[in-house]
Amino acid sequence: MEKFVKMVSTAIPLSIENIDTDQIIPARFLKATDKAGFGDNVFRDWRFHKDGSVNKDFILNDETYKGSILVAGDNFGCGSSREHAAWALAGYGLKAVISSFFADIFKGNALNNGILPIQVSPDILKSIMTTVTENPNTEISIDLQNQQLHLVNTDIKSTFDIDPYKKLCLINGYDDIDYLISNKEKIEAFEASRV
Amino acid sequence: MGKTLFDKVWDSHVVDQIENGPQILYIDKHLIHEVTSPQAFAELNARKIPVFRPKQILATADHNTPTKDQHLPVKDLLSRKQLKQLAENCEANDIEFYGLGHKYNGIVHVIGPELGVTQPGMTIVCGDSHTSTHGAFGSIAFGIGTSQVAQVFASQCLLLKKPKKLRVTVNGKLKTGVLPKDVILYIIAKLGTNSGTGYFCEYAGEVFENMSMEGRMTVCNMSIEMGARGGMIAPDETTFEYVKDREFAPKGEEWDKKLVYWKSLPTDNDAIFDQEYEFDGADIKPMITYGTNPGMGMKINEEIPALEDASFEKSLEYMGFKKGQSLLEQPINWVFIGSCTNSRIEDFRVAADYIKGKQKANNVNALIVPGSQQVAQQIIKEGLSTIFTEAGFELRQPGCSACLAMNDDKIPEGEYCVSTSNRNFEGRQGQGARTILASPLVAAATAIEGKIIDITKHLN
Ligand code: SF4
Numbered sequence: 001m002e003k004f005v006k007m008v009s010t011a012i013p014l015s016i017e018n019i020d021t022d023q024i025i026p027a028r029f030l031k032a033t034d035k036a037g038f039g040d041n042v043f044r045d046w047r048f049h050k051d052g053s054v055n056k057d058f059i060l061n062d063e064t065y066k067g068s069i070l071v072a073g074d075n076f077g078c079g080s081s082r083e084h085a086a087w088a089l090a091g092y093g094l095k096a097v098i099s100s101f102f103a104d105i106f107k108g109n110a111l112n113n114g115i116l117p118i119q120v121s122p123d124i125l126k127s128i129m130t131t132v133t134e135n136p137n138t139e140i141s142i143d144l145q146n147q148q149l150h151l152v153n154t155d156i157k158s159t160f161d162i163d164p165y166k167k168l169c170l171i172n173g174y175d176d177i178d179y180l181i182s183n184k185e186k187i188e189a190f191e192a193s194r195v
Numbered sequence: 196m197g198k199t200l201f202d203k204v205w206d207s208h209v210v211d212q213i214e215n216g217p218q219i220l221y222i223d224k225h226l227i228h229e230v231t232s233p234q235a236f237a238e239l240n241a242r243k244i245p246v247f248r249p250k251q252i253l254a255t256a257d258h259n260t261p262t263k264d265q266h267l268p269v270k271d272l273l274s275r276k277q278l279k280q281l282a283e284n285c286e287a288n289d290i291e292f293y294g295l296g297h298k299y300n301g302i303v304h305v306i307g308p309e310l311g312v313t314q315p316g317m318t319i320v321c322g323d324s325h326t327s328t329h330g331a332f333g334s335i336a337f338g339i340g341t342s343q344v345a346q347v348f349a350s351q352c353l354l355l356k357k358p359k360k361l362r363v364t365v366n367g368k369l370k371t372g373v374l375p376k377d378v379i380l381y382i383i384a385k386l387g388t389n390s391g392t393g394y395f396c397e398y399a400g401e402v403f404e405n406m407s408m409e410g411r412m413t414v415c416n417m418s419i420e421m422g423a424r425g426g427m428i429a430p431d432e433t434t435f436e437y438v439k440d441r442e443f444a445p446k447g448e449e450w451d452k453k454l455v456y457w458k459s460l461p462t463d464n465d466a467i468f469d470q471e472y473e474f475d476g477a478d479i480k481p482m483i484t485y486g487t488n489p490g491m492g493m494k495i496n497e498e499i500p501a502l503e504d505a506s507f508e509k510s511l512e513y514m515g516f517k518k519g520q521s522l523l524e525q526p527i528n529w530v531f532i533g534s535c536t537n538s539r540i541e542d543f544r545v546a547a548d549y550i551k552g553k554q555k556a557n558n559v560n561a562l563i564v565p566g567s568q569q570v571a572q573q574i575i576k577e578g579l580s581t582i583f584t585e586a587g588f589e590l591r592q593p594g595c596s597a598c599l600a601m602n603d604d605k606i607p608e609g610e611y612c613v614s615t616s617n618r619n620f621e622g623r624q625g626q627g628a629r630t631i632l633a634s635p636l637v638a639a640a641t642a643i644e645g646k647i648i649d650i651t652k653h654l655n
Binding site: 015016017018020022023026027028030031032033034035045050073074075078079080081082083084086101102103104105108109112113163164165168175176177179180181183184186187190191 | 210211213215216217219221230233234237238242244271274276277280322323324338339340341342343345346350351352353354356358388389392393419422488505509599600601618620623626627
């Protein structure tokens with residue numbers, strides 16, 4: 001996994017609540033047996049009309065907004081456990097998602113794929129959403145080490161929480177498998193103790 | 196201080212606690228299917244890591260399997276490739292696999308319990324959010340992402356922070372025609388889709404105590420729809436009765452030993468939950484959803500609320516409904532009875548009981564999709580198949596089917612489907628499809644009438 005330390009980027013404001021993983025990547029795209037290519041189909045049914053033509057009204061198709069940060073409405077990533085959703089966001093080039101609430105499984109999946117889910121208060125989310133929507137050139141700086149987020153040239157800033165272990169993993173690019181395997185003796189001892 | 200059912204099971208599976216970090220949680224059973232496992236196998240292969248405990252893994256093919264002509268090669272090439280990949284991965288790693296046509300094949304959350312693989316006090320995971328279903332037995336069961344599938348392959352463990360505890364108590368007696376599906380749709384409508392996030396939920400009270408195992412599975416299945424990682428119900432005589440003598444259930448002395456342990460699991464009287472909710476069973480009516488998340492539900496004879504909220508309005512627009520509208524008399528062209536929420540024998544008995552001697556309406560396409568081969572056999576054995584086919588319903592072969600429409604079972608754009616599944620998300624049952632979640636009884640009645648009716652008026 002790639003290391004995550006600091007980033008600065010403009011952002012895409014997606015002001016919809018309860019975005020479920022079926023929207024992030026519809027089920028019909030889950031037939032692949034590898035992780036590549038999901039980025040092409042991220043938010044597929046919102047980006048394209050059924051006849052395949054581009055939905056100009058959808059924010060991801062609006063040239064004004066670009067960047068590797070997604071700002072999304074409350075309860076992002078609910079529904080299915082499909083990690084394909086995280087692969088699709090990462091494949092599209094996103095590195096962080098800011099929302100006022102994330103669903104559990106999605107949050108874990110995102111972290112396991114080097115995407116930082118940043119939870120801020122509903123008020124902060126509102127001001128970020130408004131600022132980014134009104135001024136698409138606004139840059140957001142994210143400092144994982146100090147757990148801080150700042151909208152450059154504004155006074156909008158916020159700290160955010162992250163599990164200390166997960167933070168360590170992201171900063172160093174470690175993953176859980178390495179850690180678990182290094183604990184194999186303990187795991188075997190546990191098995192033996194249970195009978 | 197006393198312990199909850201959840202504490203007892205969780206704490207007994209903790210291998211180690213990382214300082215300032217998560218715990219290493221031991222996993223007893225790992226269920227896998229074709230969609231969320233290939234990348235995990237690939238990851239292990241690439242890193243040359245062997246599968247640690249293949250005997251604790253069970254595989255089935257369910258998500259994108261066809262529900263017609265299962266004896267023929269799967270037509271969709273990508274699906275066929277994914278299924279073949281699973282078969283090869285299982286073969287190479289010595290994992291038990293119930294593929295298409297196998298007498299134990301079926302939806303992962305239906306076959307685990309019916310084979311006695313699911314047992315009280317276990318930790319069970321699967322790369323599928325509705326793994327919460329297995330919590331009906333008093334086990335800790337939850338969905339995981341593919342990275343975690345790889346972790347369990349490699350170590351039979353997961354790194355997790357212990358979730359908080361929530362209890363939903365429903366006492367009183369359910370009215371006639373109110374099914375377990377209505378109970379859980381009611382709870383989610385009351386609490387909303389993210390009220391459970393960060394929690395593991397225990398369902399307690401008379402309503403669940405008096406519920407069958409099938410009903411408890413329906414309830415626990417949808418725990419994830421209120422955001423909870425999983426749901427649990429304390430094991431009792433109903434549970435033991437269900438598990439006993441099943442294929443992989445403990446036998447003889449082993450059974451007696453297990454039984455003693457299982458009986459020690461229910462929540463202690465003085466245990467404390469982080470959050471509690473209580474409802475009156477008598478207040479619950481047959482439910483339907485009107486929006487695009489399972490929290491947007493109402494009693495069947497109520498009207499759609501008038502909320503001023505952009506996401507709410509977007510949702511109604513997708514569904515083609517208006518604020519304040521009643522859905523009674525709403526014409527419906529599709530009915531789907533199936534999915535891991537409602538595809539067990541009891542669900543089909545309820546439906547058949549209502550359908551018997553009636554004919555489906557001409558405008559309706561009605562699909563009956565059993566959860567497993569065993570359920571399919573039972574449907575035939577009990578004569579339900581005749582009732583369904585004589586009434587004009589289409590009885591299909593087992594699988595996830597129109598629940599997520601990865602196979603050919605799709606609802607056309609713009610059409611309404613009354614479905615016994617668990618998700619009414621945009622496009623869930625096909626691009627542009629509009630899903631209304633309901634119980635098997637409401638679904639059966641809708642198929643007969645060709646429209647939504649107030650089912651309570653038709654019961655005596
Ligand atoms: S029936 Fe639906 S919800 Fe259940 S496992 Fe299959 S796709 Fe998932």
